[in-house]
Amino acid sequence: MATSDLQIAEHNLQHHFADMEQQQETSTFGMWMFLLTEIMFFGGLFTAYLVYRSSYYTAFVEGSQKMNIWLGATNTAVLICSSLTMALGVRAAQTGKPKLMVVLLLITILFGLGFLGIKAVEYHEHWTNHEFPGPNFHFETGDPAHPPTDPQHTEIYFSLYWAMTGLHALHMVIGVGLVSWIIIMGLRRAYSPSYYSPVEIVGLYWHFVDLVWIYLFPLLYLISKKHG
Amino acid sequence: MTVTNFQPATQEEHFSPESHVVPVSLYVVIWATLMVCTALTVFAASVDLGIFNIVVALVIATFKGTLVVLFFMHLRYSTKLTMITVIAALFWLFIMFSLSMTDYLTRAWSTYG
Numbered sequence: 001m002a003t004s005d006l007q008i009a010e011h012n013l014q015h016h017f018a019d020m021e022q023q024q025e026t027s028t029f030g031m032w033m034f035l036l037t038e039i040m041f042f043g044g045l046f047t048a049y050l051v052y053r054s055s056y057y058t059a060f061v062e063g064s065q066k067m068n069i070w071l072g073a074t075n076t077a078v079l080i081c082s083s084l085t086m087a088l089g090v091r092a093a094q095t096g097k098p099k100l101m102v103v104l105l106l107i108t109i110l111f112g113l114g115f116l117g118i119k120a121v122e123y124h125e126h127w128t129n130h131e132f133p134g135p136n137f138h139f140e141t142g143d144p145a146h147p148p149t150d151p152q153h154t155e156i157y158f159s160l161y162w163a164m165t166g167l168h169a170l171h172m173v174i175g176v177g178l179v180s181w182i183i184i185m186g187l188r189r190a191y192s193p194s195y196y197s198p199v200e201i202v203g204l205y206w207h208f209v210d211l212v213w214i215y216l217f218p219l220l221y222l223i224s225k226k227h228g
Numbered sequence: 229m230t231v232t233n234f235q236p237a238t239q240e241e242h243f244s245p246e247s248h249v250v251p252v253s254l255y256v257v258i259w260a261t262l263m264v265c266t267a268l269t270v271f272a273a274s275v276d277l278g279i280f281n282i283v284v285a286l287v288i289a290t291f292k293g294t295l296v297v298l299f300f301m302h303l304r305y306s307t308k309l310t311m312i313t314v315i316a317a318l319f320w321l322f323i324m325f326s327l328s329m330t331d332y333l334t335r336a337w338s339t340y341g
Binding site for chain 1: 249250252255256258259262263266267269270272273274275276277281282285286288289292293296297299300301302306307309310313314316317320321324325328329332333
């Protein structure tokens with residue numbers, strides 16, 4: 001193991017870095033810079049949410065009542081579990097256990113696909129209920145005694161719901177692709193304790209996507225006490 | 229940071245990045261805390277706290293997010309440069325939120341001006 005570890009390190013150390021440690025710090029820093037731009041990217045949508053929610057609070061509450069809190073909470077739990085298996089997968093790469101890493105990352109992908117599956121069920125429900133913004137948008141509170149106060153502004157809530165969860169889901173799809181790539185490279189024994197930066201960096205990306213959902217869940221599903 | 233280390237190192241030093249290995253037990257504790265907090269935030273949403281529903285939800289979310297960033301994303305064991313990058317991200321996000329809201333929250337003032 002020690003020899004192949006050295007070979008992998010020699011093979012991967014780029015000439016413009018002094019040593020593997022400097023190379024790894026640089027790539028981790030680069031990934032954080034990218035995540036900073038991602039924070040600002042999602043931040044634009046969060047700002048739009050903040051502006052419209054503060055203006056049309058009642059309409060947003062009515063829209064959020066249509067969310068299935070249990071599916072949302074299950075998906076939050078699924079993502080947290082996937083983050084654990086991802087963190088353990090990175091640790092396996094770090095400690096030189098490529099087989100364990102592949103297994104843990106496969107479980108991570110399964111959790112990721114599970115998240116997307118549950119999301120698809122929710123999307124289908126909203127779609128068939130005409131809760132998709134556009135010409136076919138139609139909103140009923142489901143309680144004849146309380147007709148919707150402001151359907152037009154509830155449509156804004158749903159626009160933000162689809163945009164924010166949609167962008168997040170796109171990140172999940174990309175994440176699944178990246179983890180698949182790491183698994184293939186892991187099967188080829190491309191990583192070792194001295195060179196596992198790609199695993200670390202994809203891990204950072206995966207945890208970031210989890211982090212975004214940690215905020216999306218309360219902001220979209222739990223605006224106010226669930227009625228009925 | 230080893231930027232100043234231009235001396236040729238021995239092979240052992242040369243190929244061993246000193247990365248911190250987090251114990252499995254710590255990852256499991258963080259995971260369990262995150263799961264409990266998720267249950268807590270769903271429970272808190274079932275209680276009518278009025279305007280404080282969102283405050284409780286955001287405090288729990290921020291606590292969860294901090295755990296993810298510090299431990300799963302290894303920020304606690306990262307270089308100062310990386311920590312500054314994260315603080316910069318939060319700072320710019322704060323600027324975007326606060327400057328946008330100083331506009332939108334004060335527009336009605338002109339009505340009474």
